[in-house]
Amino acid sequence: MEAILFYLLAAVTLIGTLCAITARQAVRAIVYLVTSFFSLALIFYLLGAPLVAAFEVIIYAGAIMVLFLFVIMMLDLGHPEKMETPRLGDWWPALLLLAAILGSLVILAAGHPQAPNTGFVEVTVRQFSQALFQRYGVAVEIISMQLLFALVGALYLGRRR
């Protein structure tokens, strides 16, 4: 049953992403993308990563996408209909590259022997936290400093003269 759920959610993710790519207005693209992220979060939960799923919703769909919306609305890009949507001339390199990369990845993956299908192992929150703060403690500190840098940079870039 979980398998069916997985495939369903996968379908939702893909359709959502597809609609996001081909949307003509940026706001609609972002909303479609939020949908896609929700279903992706559920897939994470199915794969035994509850914490990552929670963070996906809170940080990704909740903060980053909202930030996108803020900026789009702030920029006041004028009539959305007049945004330059890509014509066929712009799509064909994209489709070509899509086909090439997808094809290569499939061929590469098919060449390797498949891992034994023993089912997924769930990683508990406790295991996750222990691993994070014990082995990757330094990484946490660095990431926090990195966020500080980003904050300073964003403040500097956005200041008014």
Added chain:
Amino acid sequence: MTTYLSLMLLFPLLGGAFIALFGRVLPRRLVEALACAAVWGSFACAALAALAYDAPHKVELARWVTAFDLAIPLSLYIDPLSLALAVMIGFVCGLIHVYSVFYMADEAGYARFFALLNLFVFAMLTLVLAENLVLLYLGWEGVGFCSYLLIGFWYTDKANADAGRKAFITTRIGDTALVIAIAWLFQLFGTLSISRLNGMAFLVPGGIITAIGLLFLVGAMGKSAQVPLMVWLPDAMAGPTPVSAMIHAATMVTAGVYLLARMFPLIGGSAVVTAAIAVTGGVTAFYGASCALAQRDLKRVLAFSTISQIGYMMLGVGAGAVTAATFHLLVHAFFKALLFLGAGCVISALHHEQDIFKMGGLRRTLPLTFWPFLAGAACLAGLPLTGGFFSKDGILAALWLKGSALYFGLYLLGLATALLTAFYSFRMVYLVFFGANGHPVSGEGGLRAMQLVLVPLALLGLFGGVLNLPAYLGGGFLDGFFAHLAGGTTPEGSRMEEIALQGVAGVLALAGLLGAHLRYGGAAREARLKEAALPATPLTAFLLNGWYFDRLYHACLIRPYQALSGVLWQDVDEGVIDDTLDRLAAGLGTSGSWLGRWSTGRVSLYLLSFAAGGALILGYLAWLSL
């Protein structure tokens, strides 16, 4: 004997080298004395060698080239032919060296001049004394080289440099034929020693002998200015007069005749070759005499006269009479050098005026030049009892006694040429020396010395006949001397035939003198002077321009060659080679700037390139794993 021969060569060689290296820092008198001493020393050695001579003699001086089966030692060969020429060369060149001390007294480049004169004597003696063909060729090339430098002695004037180059390139054609013949002989016989080659004529079929003989003939044609390679000699008069006297009258131009005489045992057996030599000589003799009739420049008259007289020598060799040809060679050297040196006296006395129609009356103002010059002209014309008469008659007798139709025709041609020769030589004398005295003469001290040099030559020319008197007058010294050479024995006709032949030749010479007197002597001279101021008739122009051979060669050879080199230069060298490289470079530049259009500064393009690159790498990896 070895000492005499090696010293004979060493004196001029060392003299020339020394003067070339140090001549400019030494005092002038010392350089001139050294040059003259070198050549007179060489003559002394030749004379001593002649006194000590008993039989043909081979002298090996040193090893020169030894590689595999090619052995060319530095060896000299002394026999009557080379001894006679060596003595003549030493004497005549010695006199000319003394003459040029005074003639070139104003010349600043005297060191170069005397060095080249000495080196020329060395090369000529090497040519004459050489025992193997390669050493002969060394001398051959040496005289050609010295001649080129001496013709173009005043090289700052382009016409002189052009004349030097013309001489060099025209004789080069003959030299090529000579080199081919030498190489062929080596391939046939494995040796290049003249004395051995001359004994091997019977070993190869007649066709090969004919071919080799014709190649030698072409070589001789170039060096001795025979038709068709004679175009360089009239232009070579651009050089100083002593050079013309020495090189282009007495020595270098006779080298071709000497070569043929030397190799006569090898090539004389082929009737085709001897006929070709005789025909070449006959045609050239007539050509030279006819052109000399119309010349206005004093030295050019003498140049064409030289061409004609060497034609006579070739006739002699072609008729198989090497003795007669050599006799004429020796006597011609004396009187032609005399005529050239006399012309030099006249020219320098008249401040370098060379047009005979502007001269006159010098009989009274330059008597010391007039009488030797007259003697020389008489020898040239072949007036009875002069040296020139006996030598020319020897050749004509040999032609008559040969008997075949071809040689009879050539005999008649020789007679006609003799008539013309007498005519033009006295035309020259009348125009230059007779007539009213209207021309200023500058008598310098040097002029007297120059004129004195003419005297011994005049005596030798006039009395040179004693060298080879015909049989009814006591027998020839040269006949006996050359008796052992191939072709040395002269055919003996009956006494009546000889006297008749000499009578005919003498009558023709006197007829020529009479004709010249009628046309150019006395009152008729003024009429001729007036005629000379008018534009020339077509016949005169034809003869004046040497039968338009220069124009023929220019149209047939030089213009196509220039067109070809123009094509090769502009279309091939610049068009194909240069332009290919230029276009290659430009193409690289264009492709570079075309590639440079990739950096547009637009992020969209960079992003696309980035993604495409990644797709390529992934695709390659996937393809590898297939």
Added chain:
Amino acid sequence: MTVPLYHVLILAAILFAMGLACTVAWRANVIMMLIGIEIMLNAVMLTFVGGSAQWGMADGQIFSLMLMALTSAEVSLALAMVVYLHRRKQSVNTDDFDSMKG
């Protein structure tokens, strides 16, 4: 749950390719390019989580967490830059910013 890892990876690959297609197709518009980058990063996070689920180790999930943090930093800076550029040239067309030409 018994979904082969292979299928998870296929899903991730498709998502990644679609993100790349979005970036390349919308290469004239800065904001849509950034969205394409977000999609690609999500695909990578899915790969990591799938790996961690396959072998039962937390490292994959930790790395996706770090990715998320980095993404947020990067997005904030990128959007700040978009604001700055828009203030300069009143446009979000990437082709208008070509002063690095040549």
